[in-house]
Amino acid sequence: xxxxxQLAQSFFDWKAIGEVLPKMFAVGLxxxxxxxxxxxxxxxxxxxxxxxMGISRNAGARWIARIYxxxxxxxxxxxxxxxxxFGFGPIVRELTGSTxxxxxxxxxxxxxxxxxxxxxxxxxxxxxxxxxxxxxRALGFSYGSSMRLVVVPQGxxxxxxxxVNQFIxxxxxxxxxxxxxxxxxxxxxxxxxxxxxxxxxxLSPYVAAAIFYLALTIPLTHFVNWIDARMRxxxxxxxxxxxxxxxxxxxxxx
Amino acid sequence: xxxxxxxxxxxxxxxxxxxSNHVLRGIDLHVEKGxxxxxxxxxxxxxxxxxxxxxxxxxxxxxxxxxxxxxVLKDNPxxxxxxxxxxxxxxxxxxxxxxxxxxxxxxxxxxxxxxxQARDEALNQLDLVGLKxxxxxxxxxxxxxxxxxxxxxxxxxxxxxxMFFDExxxxxxxxxxxxxxxxxxxxxxxGMTMVVVTHEMGFSRNVSDVVTFMDAGVVVESGxxxxxxxxxxTERLQGFLSDVL
Numbered sequence: 001x002x003x004x005x006q007l008a009q010s011f012f013d014w015k016a017i018g019e020v021l022p023k024m025f026a027v028g029l030x031x032x033x034x035x036x037x038x039x040x041x042x043x044x045x046x047x048x049x050x051x052x053m054g055i056s057r058n059a060g061a062r063w064i065a066r067i068y069x070x071x072x073x074x075x076x077x078x079x080x081x082x083x084x085x086f087g088f089g090p091i092v093r094e095l096t097g098s099t100x101x102x103x104x105x106x107x108x109x110x111x112x113x114x115x116x117x118x119x120x121x122x123x124x125x126x127x128x129x130x131x132x133x134x135x136x137r138a139l140g141f142s143y144g145s146s147m148r149l150v151v152v153p154q155g156x157x158x159x160x161x162x163x164v165n166q167f168i169x170x171x172x173x174x175x176x177x178x179x180x181x182x183x184x185x186x187x188x189x190x191x192x193x194x195x196x197x198x199x200x201x202x203l204s205p206y207v208a209a210a211i212f213y214l215a216l217t218i219p220l221t222h223f224v225n226w227i228d229a230r231m232r233x234x235x236x237x238x239x240x241x242x243x244x245x246x247x248x249x250x251x252x253x254x
Numbered sequence: 255x256x257x258x259x260x261x262x263x264x265x266x267x268x269x270x271x272x273x274s275n276h277v278l279r280g281i282d283l284h285v286e287k288g289x290x291x292x293x294x295x296x297x298x299x300x301x302x303x304x305x306x307x308x309x310x311x312x313x314x315x316x317x318x319x320x321x322x323x324x325x326v327l328k329d330n331p332x333x334x335x336x337x338x339x340x341x342x343x344x345x346x347x348x349x350x351x352x353x354x355x356x357x358x359x360x361x362x363x364x365x366x367x368x369x370x371q372a373r374d375e376a377l378n379q380l381d382l383v384g385l386k387x388x389x390x391x392x393x394x395x396x397x398x399x400x401x402x403x404x405x406x407x408x409x410x411x412x413x414x415x416x417m418f419f420d421e422x423x424x425x426x427x428x429x430x431x432x433x434x435x436x437x438x439x440x441x442x443x444x445g446m447t448m449v450v451v452t453h454e455m456g457f458s459r460n461v462s463d464v465v466t467f468m469d470a471g472v473v474v475e476s477g478x479x480x481x482x483x484x485x486x487x488t489e490r491l492q493g494f495l496s497d498v499l
Contacts, residue, residue: 030490038260068437129344129346131342131344131346132346132348134306134311134342134346135340135342135348135405136348137311137332137335137337137344137349138309138311138335138338138340138342138409139336139359139360139364139408139409140332140333140336140360140364140412141332141360141363141364142332145363147362149359150359154348154349154350154351157350252269
């Protein structure tokens with residue numbers, strides 16, 4: 001029973017959890033959400049740009065998108081965050097006078113998620129049947145308008161589940177920005193748990209952090225499943241029987 | 255008397271290659287205003303490709319395309335395509351838009367109509383193909399025949415001078431073919447200039463004014479349907495007709 005008690009002590013020290021909760025709500029949660037949402041939005045914009053470059057008829061644009069994606073997808077997130085944060089941080093400090101690593105954290109997360117989101121969008125756009133572009137162009141739309149009005153919207157719709165999955169990954173990866181040494185008011189859920197764990201010598205604050213992450217990610221996961229199912233079955237609508245569908249116009253009687 | 259402002263379409267000595275594959279080898283086709291030309295021939299003979307070259311979805315390597323006697327190769331291809339309607343084997347309706355929006359999109363963006371005007375015009379066109387009651391459905395909830403009729407309405411809404419049909423009934427269940435062919439017959443009788451690539455020999459024989467038989471990228475035989483179907487001159491057409499009839 002000693003072992004069980006010891007485990008309960010390490011993970012479920014209610015006092016330690018209770019002490020860290022206010023700070024997690026007031027500081028950690030908002031920061032995690034800001035990091036994830038802002039870099040999610042910027043990453044989506046970067047991703048759209050990369051996807052359009054990736055399917056462009058211009059070979060130069062395709063190559064740039066390819067190289068960017070290969071590098072950013074191929075590196076461990078920790079490494080990217082460190083290199084961008086510490087590498088470009090001093091330059092930004094020089095230019096803006098700001099010492100906060102927060103913008104660098106957002107930049108690193110955005111650049112990384114942009115590479116993944118770009119691939120998601122590209123695969124979605126390319127999965128749209130070629131007949132869609134052909135039919136749009138046959139109506140007299142230019143290539144650009146056809147893509148913008150018909151092909152890209154369909155491509156995005158198709159990859160919405162994958163996109164939400166990427167946002168879930170982003171929420172989790174935002175925990176890595178603690179490497180950059182954020183100011184006390186900038187700390188997100190993970191670092192607040194980590195600090196408290198270090199102070200108390202107990203793992204329970206991590207458990208509190210885990211609960212916060214799950215409260216964010218599990219609803220999103222189910223949201224993904226919901227859109228996925230919705231897109232597969234669509235809104236139900238009754239089809240007419242084929243006999244009723246066959247009759248038409250004056251010619252049908254002829 | 256024609257219900258349509260239709261034009262005369264001429265293709266002259268059209269050549270097209272994809273790499274070493276010489277798909278079209280000097281095609282001539284003349285479709286007089288208000289008439290229907292059907293193009294028949296085995297799969298891979300270049301019929302569908304010819305349609306795409308004539309509305310410049312694919313640019314020819316050589317040759318000329320004339321609409322009402324004037325070459326259109328120097329025009330903006332997007333503007334040319336607004337004058338030529340096209341209907342596809344796979345319908346190619348926009349699945350993320352309603353039936354009415356499928357039709358109104360080009361009216362709004364290319365013809366500059368307001369949202370209300372475009373919707374009214376879309377409903378008019380849908381009425382003509384007997385599908386006004388489906389205006390707010392999604393294409394996926396329509397039968398193949400209904401989808402193809404919407405596709406025809408979408409093309410007609412642009413008031414084209416010529417209509418292309420690329421095997422418009424090949425993807426339909428047999429019982430739905432009749433409705434689409436009936437609609438195409440109405441258009442032909444209404445004076446639309448039409449080029450119809452088809453495997454429906456009955457339609458080709460009964461409705462078209464000129465039948466063109468293509469094989470391996472060349473026009474093998476061309477003439478009035480009666481002559482081609484009852485008295486084929488070439489061995490290739492004889493062989494083709496004995497295979498399909």
